[in-house]
Amino acid sequence: MNAIYARVSTLEQVEGYSLTDQLSSCRNRLLEMNVTNIEEYIDDGYSGEFLERPGLDRLRNDIRNKLVEHIVIYDPDRLSRNLTNQLLLADEMEKTNTKLIFITHDYDASPEGRLFFSIRGAISAFEKAKIRERTMRGKRTKALSGKLVFNDKAFGYDYDEVNSMYMINETEANIIRLMYSLCADKHYSLRDIMLELRSMGIMNRKGKPFVLSNIHRILINEMYAGTKWSFKYYGKKTSQYKTKVITRPQEEWIPIQVPAIVTKELWSTAQQVLGKNKFLAERNTKRNYLLRSIIKCECCNRYMTGVCRVQKGVEYKYYVCNRNMENWYLKTGKCTTRNIPSSLIEESIWNTLCSLIKKDQDLSIYMPNSNAQDNITEQLERLTTYHEKLQKKRSDIMSWFRDNVIDSTTAKKELQDIKKEIAAAATTLATIKDKKERGMIKSFNITAEEILAATTFQTKRDILLKLGYTIYITKNSHHIDWYLSN
Numbered sequence: 001m002n003a004i005y006a007r008v009s010t011l012e013q014v015e016g017y018s019l020t021d022q023l024s025s026c027r028n029r030l031l032e033m034n035v036t037n038i039e040e041y042i043d044d045g046y047s048g049e050f051l052e053r054p055g056l057d058r059l060r061n062d063i064r065n066k067l068v069e070h071i072v073i074y075d076p077d078r079l080s081r082n083l084t085n086q087l088l089l090a091d092e093m094e095k096t097n098t099k100l101i102f103i104t105h106d107y108d109a110s111p112e113g114r115l116f117f118s119i120r121g122a123i124s125a126f127e128k129a130k131i132r133e134r135t136m137r138g139k140r141t142k143a144l145s146g147k148l149v150f151n152d153k154a155f156g157y158d159y160d161e162v163n164s165m166y167m168i169n170e171t172e173a174n175i176i177r178l179m180y181s182l183c184a185d186k187h188y189s190l191r192d193i194m195l196e197l198r199s200m201g202i203m204n205r206k207g208k209p210f211v212l213s214n215i216h217r218i219l220i221n222e223m224y225a226g227t228k229w230s231f232k233y234y235g236k237k238t239s240q241y242k243t244k245v246i247t248r249p250q251e252e253w254i255p256i257q258v259p260a261i262v263t264k265e266l267w268s269t270a271q272q273v274l275g276k277n278k279f280l281a282e283r284n285t286k287r288n289y290l291l292r293s294i295i296k297c298e299c300c301n302r303y304m305t306g307v308c309r310v311q312k313g314v315e316y317k318y319y320v321c322n323r324n325m326e327n328w329y330l331k332t333g334k335c336t337t338r339n340i341p342s343s344l345i346e347e348s349i350w351n352t353l354c355s356l357i358k359k360d361q362d363l364s365i366y367m368p369n370s371n372a373q374d375n376i377t378e379q380l381e382r383l384t385t386y387h388e389k390l391q392k393k394r395s396d397i398m399s400w401f402r403d404n405v406i407d408s409t410t411a412k413k414e415l416q417d418i419k420k421e422i423a424a425a426a427t428t429l430a431t432i433k434d435k436k437e438r439g440m441i442k443s444f445n446i447t448a449e450e451i452l453a454a455t456t457f458q459t460k461r462d463i464l465l466k467l468g469y470t471i472y473i474t475k476n477s478h479h480i481d482w483y484l485s486n
């Protein structure tokens with residue numbers, strides 16, 4: 001049997017390369033050779049960069065089974081765009097004595113023939129790289145001159161071909177302004193914005209309702225405030241069917257000024273609200289985080305917040321550095337302290353505390369400076385600030401509830417928890433004040449027995465609050481490192 005192999009890529013299809021031309025030249029060549037019994041192997045719309053192609057797979061299989069006598073191909077690039085793969089395929093054919101014929105090249109399997117074949121392949125690869133580099137440089141120059149590189153059909157804009165720039169599409173821009181206003185001014189959650197748009201009958205370009213991810217993408221896109229980041233991503237083809245999107249390092253991004261649909265201030269407010277909403281959404285309603293307001297990230301000197309994520313029905317609780325809680329939408333510039341699984345750190349700290357006490361029944365030495373009067377003052381200050389913070393939080397929650405940022409169940413739960421915290425803080429505050437007044441600053445009235453006997457969340461929590469330690473988490477990618485400080 002004799003074979004013809006033909007291929008065009010999707011791009012070549014667009015550019016008008018045709019399979020018909022390849023096939024007819026190949027057929028003519030076989031007819032000239034007086035050869036009949038022709039089988040055609042065709043890959044229509046496949047890149048030559050990868051070997052996985054249905055037509056080629058079938059051809060290689062038939063070659064392996066020694067069914068093919070001659071194989072005619074228009075040019076080596078049809079076989080593969082990659083020199084190594086070209087040689088690999090040529091090798092496979094030689095092994096089974098299949099004679100390889102190119103229409104545009106004389107190819108013979110002699111050492112000279114193969115050398116020529118290799119050089120040709122290397123030159124074509126070099127030219128391809130050169131063209132790619134030239135196009136890339138052209139695009140970069142265009143972006144640096146403040147022009148858009150291509151029309152990405154962004155929602156909210158029309159495209160001015162002559163100036164390579166967006167023009168605001170007022171109808172779409174009004175939808176975008178509405179989304180920003182609902183988010184930044186009214187503190188709506190993404191879901192509520194989606195429902196509001198639906199109730200108003202507002203649709204996207206395809207005439208379908210906006211979904212959460214559409215809205216989110218619009219609300220975080222700085223382009224709408226006038227700065228579009230170009231050269232932020234590139235696509236890398238990893239196989240015949242897959243392209244991976246890779247983010248470039250930030251210093252390679254090129255900002256392009258485009259007509260703004262919302263103000264910079266509105267955009268920034270929206271980012272803050274999105275951060276706060278995400279923060280609220282992620283909080284576990286049970287929220288029994290033992291180390292709340294006790295655990296800090298050392299590198300940022302910020303508290304770490306207890307966060308619960310549910311994956312496939314399983315709850316995973318972490319402490320997350322507050323810098324990341326607020327800046328979750330940033331791609332870079334985040335704190336690199338890892339999220340700490342709550343059970344791990346809680347157990348580790350409690351066990352350490354217990355073993356310290358068991359070894360030496362005198363707890364006071366683990367409360368550095370507990371005899372010093374200024375330490376008490378400091379503690380008082382700290383507790384007072386904490387107490388004030390809680391009260392501020394309480395009024396925040398009530399205003400969030402009023403503004404529909406959270407529902408009544410969440411609000412109630414949050415308020416209950418805060419009430420407990422406030423009560424605990426107030427009690428401790430009163431105790432310390434009392435002791436300060438009576439000059440009893442020597443101990444906090446916590447005995448080793450009490451600590452060892454503490455098993456419930458609340459008893460442990462009370463002890464930790466009374467001890468007044470701060471736990472610092474240090475940056476470490478392999479294991480959890482921490483130290484106590486007062």
Ligand SMILES: [Zn+2]
Nearest residue numbers: 297300321335
């Ligand atoms: Zn941090």
